[in-house]
Amino acid sequence: MALADRSARLRRLAGSLTEQFGLPWGHRQINAEYDERRREWTYTWVDGPTVAQVRRAAKKAQPEAVKGLLYQRQFSDEASVMAVVRMALAAEPIDEDFHGRAFRFSELEDFLANIKNPAPKAGREATIVANLLKTSEGHGYNFWDTWNRASDFVAKNGFARTLDGVELTPLELLTARYAEGRAERAWRFRLAPLTPLEAFSAVQADKKAKEDALGAALSLLPELHAALDAAAADMTTRLNGTVPAD
Structure with a gap:
């Protein structure tokens, strides 16, 4: 031809x-x-x-x-940073402190290869991506610098600084405020929240808890009641001998 x-x-x-x-x-x-x-x-x-x-x-x-x-x-900057976010949240922590790691360029390419229209459209992920782009100083549609900076930032700092403008659930709000030690690191690097009981107990123990924290804790009551009822039913069954105890 x-x-x-x-x-x-x-x-x-x-x-x-x-x-x-x-x-x-x-x-x-x-x-x-x-x-x-x-x-x-x-x-x-x-x-x-x-x-x-x-x-x-x-x-x-x-x-x-x-x-x-x-x-x-x-890939656009938004697509490359979205890949960083999803991979970081899904990856196994590299140590007991939940620290992350930077990803290689080939890993991001492989991750995006089968995703159609990869840039986030709206919602909390799009907000996190936009915030992370600000920290990683995106450089157009050759995303080498962008993904590298974003990947390094998340590996070193986690996601706490990318949540500006993200509407947190009541449980997430309490986690961000009360989580300590390993739980705080799990939240920062994996956005893993406390259990409802842990969050409720933290507010209960805080005699100076603010109004928003009190309201968030009280909103967890239906979930807490359901979990306690299920646990009580299971223990009752075991006590009656229907299911042998471990």
């Missing part, structure tokens, strides 16, 4: 795929780029569909024109 003819077909197909996948026109659209030195065509785009999705759609539409075509999905 002549270069000029293939160029036209690949560019038209890039536009069709951009529309098919609902990508905005501009820097996020699918572009057909030609490397004269290597004599290679590459489709590039930001976030959006996965490489597998674009490759499959391209082969179905123009099987001859896309032979040898390369595919390269790039």
Whole structure:
């Protein structure tokens, strides 16, 4: 196939795929780029569909024109930081103090590879990502600096400084205020809350507890009652011999 003819077909197909996948026109659209030195065509785009999705759609539409075509999905700062957040919260702690670790670039790429439209849209995750971006000083759509800074920041500091503007649940509010020692580190690095009983007991013991803490503690009562009822039923069953005690 002549270069000029293939160029036209690949560019038209890039536009069709951009529309098919609902990508905005501009820097996020699918572009057909030609490397004269290597004599290679590459489709590039930001976030959006996965490489597998674009490759499959391209082969179905123009099987001859896309032979040898390369595919390269790039990621926005928001997508790269979202990956840092999700991986950090899901990872096993590296020590008993719940400290995290920085992630390698290849790990983030592997994590994002199968996620369609990876940038967070709204809600608490989007707020955490935006706050983390401020600390990591994002640098556009080549996310090397961004993911590295964000990954290092979370590994060293956890998430406490990324929660500005995040609406915490009553249990999370009490955890942020009362957790100490290992529990505080579990919250800071994993956003792991106290148990409802621990949080309620902390407020009960605080004779100077503020109004918001008292209200948050009282909102836990239905959950506490349910847990205590379930525990009491289990112990009653065991006492009656229905289920042998351990």
